[in-house]
Amino acid sequence: MASDMAHLRGKTACIGAAAWGCGEQPGWSSLEIMGQNARLALADAGLTIADVDGVWAATAVHAMPSMSLAEHLGIVPKYSSGSNIGGSSFMSHVLDAAVHLDAGLIDVALIAYGSNQRTQGGFRSASEPVPFEAQYDVRLPINAYALAAARYMHEFGATREHLAEVAVAARGWAGHNPEAFTRDPITVDDVLGARMISDPLGKLDCCLVTDGGGALVMVRADRAADHAKPVYLLGAGMAHDHRMISEMPDLTTTCAVQAGQRAFAMAGLGPRDMNTVQLYDAFTINTILFLEDLGFCKKGEGKDFVAGGHIAPGGGLPVNTNGGGLSCVHPGMYGLFVLIEAIRQCRGAAPGLQIPDATVSLAHGNGGVLSSQVTTIWGTADAL
Amino acid sequence: MGPEAQFKQHLADGKFMILRSASTGAFVFYPRPFIPGTGEDDLEWVEAKGTGTVYSTTVNRRSPEKGGTFNVCLIDLDEGVRMLSRVVGMTPEDVSIGLKVRAKIEDLNGEPAVVWEAA
Numbered sequence: 001m002a003s004d005m006a007h008l009r010g011k012t013a014c015i016g017a018a019a020w021g022c023g024e025q026p027g028w029s030s031l032e033i034m035g036q037n038a039r040l041a042l043a044d045a046g047l048t049i050a051d052v053d054g055v056w057a058a059t060a061v062h063a064m065p066s067m068s069l070a071e072h073l074g075i076v077p078k079y080s081s082g083s084n085i086g087g088s089s090f091m092s093h094v095l096d097a098a099v100h101l102d103a104g105l106i107d108v109a110l111i112a113y114g115s116n117q118r119t120q121g122g123f124r125s126a127s128e129p130v131p132f133e134a135q136y137d138v139r140l141p142i143n144a145y146a147l148a149a150a151r152y153m154h155e156f157g158a159t160r161e162h163l164a165e166v167a168v169a170a171r172g173w174a175g176h177n178p179e180a181f182t183r184d185p186i187t188v189d190d191v192l193g194a195r196m197i198s199d200p201l202g203k204l205d206c207c208l209v210t211d212g213g214g215a216l217v218m219v220r221a222d223r224a225a226d227h228a229k230p231v232y233l234l235g236a237g238m239a240h241d242h243r244m245i246s247e248m249p250d251l252t253t254t255c256a257v258q259a260g261q262r263a264f265a266m267a268g269l270g271p272r273d274m275n276t277v278q279l280y281d282a283f284t285i286n287t288i289l290f291l292e293d294l295g296f297c298k299k300g301e302g303k304d305f306v307a308g309g310h311i312a313p314g315g316g317l318p319v320n321t322n323g324g325g326l327s328c329v330h331p332g333m334y335g336l337f338v339l340i341e342a343i344r345q346c347r348g349a350a351p352g353l354q355i356p357d358a359t360v361s362l363a364h365g366n367g368g369v370l371s372s373q374v375t376t377i378w379g380t381a382d383a384l
Numbered sequence: 385m386g387p388e389a390q391f392k393q394h395l396a397d398g399k400f401m402i403l404r405s406a407s408t409g410a411f412v413f414y415p416r417p418f419i420p421g422t423g424e425d426d427l428e429w430v431e432a433k434g435t436g437t438v439y440s441t442t443v444n445r446r447s448p449e450k451g452g453t454f455n456v457c458l459i460d461l462d463e464g465v466r467m468l469s470r471v472v473g474m475t476p477e478d479v480s481i482g483l484k485v486r487a488k489i490e491d492l493n494g495e496p497a498v499v500w501e502a503a
Contacts, residue, residue, distance in 0.1 A: 132414040136470050138468060147458055195445075199477070
């Protein structure tokens, strides 16, 4: 059996997506936000709650989220999973769903998320205090990303200006997206002048804290063909090599290397084939590391790759076209929104700037402290 | 008692001990019952040299009312393993990557901890 899972290429597709309650949704529970998104994504797919027989969910507040969601919807799934590997959980759920659909274990997969963290008091992590680190009052996740950023700057001569370019580009995209939470233009100087939180990361190097939810509906390709705009899963791959930042072998190289290689191998495509690139940008350093690790540029060159507006609107590579976690939405776990933007671009239905003729998009998830890395590649029927 | 509790017991006794495989000489930190990846379980406690180098560093900009700024860093021990810790005895902003440091045991949040100061 091929280890690259190439047989899964194009066998399943997303036929429904929703992102509801993003920004501020006061008075709504995380479960209610997740449930509303499930209903909206099913309606978008032309299906009903009763059609769902596979459920995936991960949140920061539910111990058994797929059971909570299935109960809330009133369904009895044949398979469900609340596997949580952090913000990239939803990319791993996509891969899980594809395997289960392809094996015939289920017919309709629902993947959902919901959070009310902004209106309920701020960022809330599902993480336990980590052994051998917690005693030092380590602030997670930000200290971990700051340590990676500092090491990257040391090894490759990057500066805070390079990091700031990522934030400015993200805000540039957000400025065109009515769904984005922060849309006012910012400059490199704004980023450098923002309050320092964990050196070298200031406030504008960090993702938003918003409410929000999302959902995806996936089916096998034969059923997807009846739908107006199916977006096919062409590739997926994952890897993780640590849980705690002190166990990460090299702070400037993530497991996006292996995850990306696996996803590209399954899709039979490479970085140059991607019309849009959606990356989990919890902090500015993420975008630079993932562009390198996924092969869009060489290690150490990401700092120059993002300079001069190259990943901003009108630049050479459309990256995080919704405004990203930095400027669009980040309700604790952002992975599902990365997927939704990639899928919307392929449908020609981006809420902000639509990339003309986007037939293939990459959605890369990150979880923990640069820990779990899961890459997915999506395409229209033309890309099959 | 498992390796985590044993490590803490050694610290309480004033010793910074780390685990080493008797057969391969490989060190492991954080302490666990076997060498990760290869699985050797012939581990013995040896006193750490207590010398290392700052691999990366950050400053937590905590407000003065909450205790003020402090350092969080990753230290590469000369034995070849890494730990998250804190450099003390200098301004947090002045801790730099590549700084040679020496370990000491200090109370932190009510329990003994390994912290580091400039060598």
